[in-house]
Amino acid sequence: MSLQRLTQIGVPIGIVMIVVMLVVPLPAVVLDMLIAANIAGALLVLLTAMSVTRPLDFAAFPALLLVMTLFRLALNVSATRLVLLDGYAGKVIETFGHFVVGGSLIVGLIIFVILLIIQFVVITKGAERVAEVGARFTLDAMPGKQMAIDADLNSGLIDEDEARRRRQEVHAEADFYGAMDGASKFVKGDAIAAILITVVNLIGGMAIGLAQLGMSPGDAVSTYSLLTVGDGLVSQIPALLLSVATGLVVTRSAAESDMGTDIVKQITGNKNALQIAGFGAMALCLIPGLPKIPFLLVGGVMLLFSARAGREEPAAVEATEQVAELPAADHPEQLAEEIQVDPLGLELAADMIDLVDQAHGGDLLQRVKALRRKIAGDLGVVVPLVRTRDNLELPSRTYAIKLFDIEVARGEAPPGTILAIGDFLGSLPGEATREPVFGLEAKWIPAELRAQAELSGATVVERSAVITTHLSQIVTTYAARLLGREDVRLLTDVVKRTHPNVVDELTPALLSLGEVQRVLQQLLEEGIAIRDLVRIYEALSLKAAQTKDVDALVDAARTSLGPAVVAPYVAGGTVHVLSFDPVFEQRLLESLRHGEQGATLVLDPVTAQTIIGGLAQQLVQAENHNIRPVLVCAPQLRAAVRRLVRPAIDRLAVLAYPELTGTAQVRSVGVVGGERNPVLTGEQHAAATAPVPAPTSVAMGA
Structure with a gap:
């Protein structure tokens, strides 16, 4: 049987066996083995939590935390059954009850209470709060992260596969922190259950020893109390390890290495801090009555690390010099990259982010992609990528369309509404307006009134559809300006793949690429689609042999298109x-x-x-x-x-x-x-x- 198949079957069987442990008695020998496995497993989880570079690398931790908590409670139940029935629960619990606490009930209870306080008040409480805040902040940041991913995709910085991977990572991060918020409650409940189980065991054990077995009060306390405290300590040690692991996971930020490496590197990397701390520790030796050797040893170790950090400084300086060789912030190359202007941009107010949030049904970016394909099919123009971003300076519920970083249109799309277009809108509540493209009378009505608006004969349009229609009208109007020299080269290369002779005859022999661009721009300004580039180029080749007048070339292209020019009318x-x-x-x-x-x-x-x-x-x-x-x-x-x-x-x-x-x-x-x-x-x-x-x-x- 393969390892994958074994894990697929073994883990469910193990969880079922944990549930069975709650009702089926276990021999003391088996209980010893399971307690050892519980302690070793908790230690393994703690070390794994310390070695990951980011929380998502241990995405199975919330589910694992629940399983191990249930396992530990099952061990508590099995140990309690053996203690109360036989007065013996295996060597592990007996050893913890006699050797670890010195055979003293008072000492054992104090240590047990201290461990509970450390776990419940300090570690668990803090981890629970961090998980709750992390979950809330992660969910709040999801729309912005998704918008940034879609903006990078639309601008061409990443491809579809990378965008899909990033979206999955954002969703996985939100799911993880949400699960951790709930898993932290398991740890808190486990600490409370440990207190209750210990109290019940103490009272129940002494009652059985006195009433059923006829023990003296001293013997009953000595036998059952020490075993109960031993059981509690055996349970609290792995519980404490898991609580620490929970705190480490939820407080872990993304890094390039494991937690131990980061801590040592960051603490020992500051030479001045190590020197001051070392001399401060040695200075404490001057206080009369304090032992000298511990403080001298600690101070000497810190000074030794500071000397080592000093030797590592040349490497850091060299790295700094290499970074300095990179273009400065005011370098011409850097400035040239920063001043690049996006041909087409769509900016949204802060309260309109839901339009691009796919998790909440936002489909604006998908509509924009479909719009680019539609315009390419209608006009033959490759529309530039639409850079979509948020703009905190825009008034609420407002969007702006920019052409070469200049605003050319603006509109409104109030959240939670839809646009109803028609002549009989008086009975519908909402804000009267006009449709931004055709100027039709319309009204922004609550989204829940869609059915009522449709029954009244109104045409109902989604907010994202209104914005996309407006964007389509702007792109169509300014198609000539959006047709750049590189776009013409791209279209020409496409034609050359199937009709190489047509392109070779036209450019650069008769017309330059810039002159071809002027002709195509003029055609677009007059509302003529340039999809049939083969016939356009053939007509330009014949006419360009006689004249290079742009009007004459445009008329020749229009004549060659013939019915296609008249068809829209x-x-x-x-x-x-x-x-x-x-x-x-x-x-x-x-x-x-x-x-x-x-x-x-x-x-x-x-x-x-x-x-x-x-x-x-x-x-x-x-x-x-x-x-x-x-x-x-x-x-x-x-x-x-x-x-x-x-x-x-x-x-x-x-x-x-x-x-x-x-x-x-x-x-x-x-x-x-x-x-x-x-x-x-x-x-x-x-x-x-x-x-x-x-x-x-x-x-x-x-």
């Missing part, structure tokens, strides 16, 4: 469009100018404001009918019109006529003209009376 097989009056569009073409920042429209303020006002009016009218229109214009104008419209109407997409190719149906919802006729409805313009048959005909009319 197609509803029911139809795309609704706004357009310019052909005559007015010709005027815009004449006002087009090209510069270093791309194509722009040179218009007087009145004309520019008329265009923006007309487009805004038409857009609002269309949105009131649940229509999401786009603005179409000549390809030469698209980039310039986008720059004109974007600051005022960012949600209005600007497309070129060729990009509508392949669309099932194009329907005009309005035409914008010049100063005299800024807005034409569908009834006022012939183009609005029927679907546009082909985008090319509209372009020719322009």
Whole structure:
């Protein structure tokens, strides 16, 4: 049978046998062997507690403490049975009753009481308090530790396996201190039981000797009292060892070596303290009447250790010099590491830590991970790791989203609530607010009212979902800024694995990585996903051979994507469009100018404001009918019109006529003209009376 199988069977059998000992009489010889095993086992536990470097290395101690306490109580019961029945309980107890205490009942009782006071009042009481405080502090620190682990994981400092190992260690530490808090009560109860068992044995033994056996009072006291005290001493010695082991385990902090090495190293490592203590011990010899030799010996030993510590100082100095060779706190390399800015950060107020505490159902970090995957799938952008941390300076129930260490958004998510979104929230108690992304009317209601809110027709959203949605909106809005040069290199390397010729033809032969980055950033700013990098790179290769103008490259990429550009705006097989009056569009073409920042429209303020006002009016009218229109214009104008419209109407997409190719149906919802006729409805313009048959005909009319 293997050792593992033996331990799996042996330990349960041993515990069952301990319970059996409580009711089954044991021979004196067997009792002697078990008492010896009890003392040796307690000594082994004490030495093991001294050798561990951290409490978790002895994680089985709470359960072992319970088993050994039960074992010792079973021995007490067996010894009491033999003492009361036979007046003899084995050689071990008899020896302790006669030799250890000198055969004196008074001496034995005094020693027994002193051992109880040491165990119960000093060691057990202190260990119980340390275990209680350790358990409370460990549980309180769990959310912060888990948040630190998740923050390191999100920032890429550790991988999933290391994060899982650290989480398990945090949970194991909390379980250990919680178990130690309960196990310390076993030790306290054992000390109380020892007192009661000794008193019962004394009274019961003398009663049996006098009443049943007809002994004289002196013989009864001599026989039963000494055996009872011997039994108590035999039990209290291992109990004291276990109490000391309990105190050592709960007061042990994490270290690099065992307790003995740490104590000797730290006490004997201070030369000045040893010298002062040594000379102080020798100075006590000057007091008349005190013996000289003990103090001289103690002082000499301390001075000897101080001299040894002095010889070890050069090694410490050498180590200090090696440390000094490391970069100083103000070294440029050290400063460069400290000033690194996280591209994307999420900060939580102190009372919102529960959102990242998995032990209490917090799922914010998991939602953020899922969000990164979703955005990568939607936009083709590798979102940077979101550095999540707590910020004590934030007001309660507040979160902040930072972009390159600059706050770009802030919101609230009160603890213990959920967000109800809907039109009929008046009957629900809570705090009125607006949904942070879409601005919908909402209310923070108590979490226990979820069912009631759903029955009233409201949409119920968890706090972590609100924050994740807000973060998603910020990431989507600032996707272009988040696309760094290294991200472009990474995406390009991925494309090169499957289409090496496409990448080799484009960069660095025609465009540098920075120029490719500018094109991709421009596409993201205009709401175009860059997932299909193969077609984008192929189009850039053809266009870059003719020009390196960013607008021209962007238009070439958009044209290559074709239906993918229009797809987000197609509803029911139809795309609704706004357009310019052909005559007015010709005027815009004449006002087009090209510069270093791309194509722009040179218009007087009145004309520019008329265009923006007309487009805004038409857009609002269309949105009131649940229509999401786009603005179409000549390809030469698209980039310039986008720059004109974007600051005022960012949600209005600007497309070129060729990009509508392949669309099932194009329907005009309005035409914008010049100063005299800024807005034409569908009834006022012939183009609005029927679907546009082909985008090319509209372009020719322009």
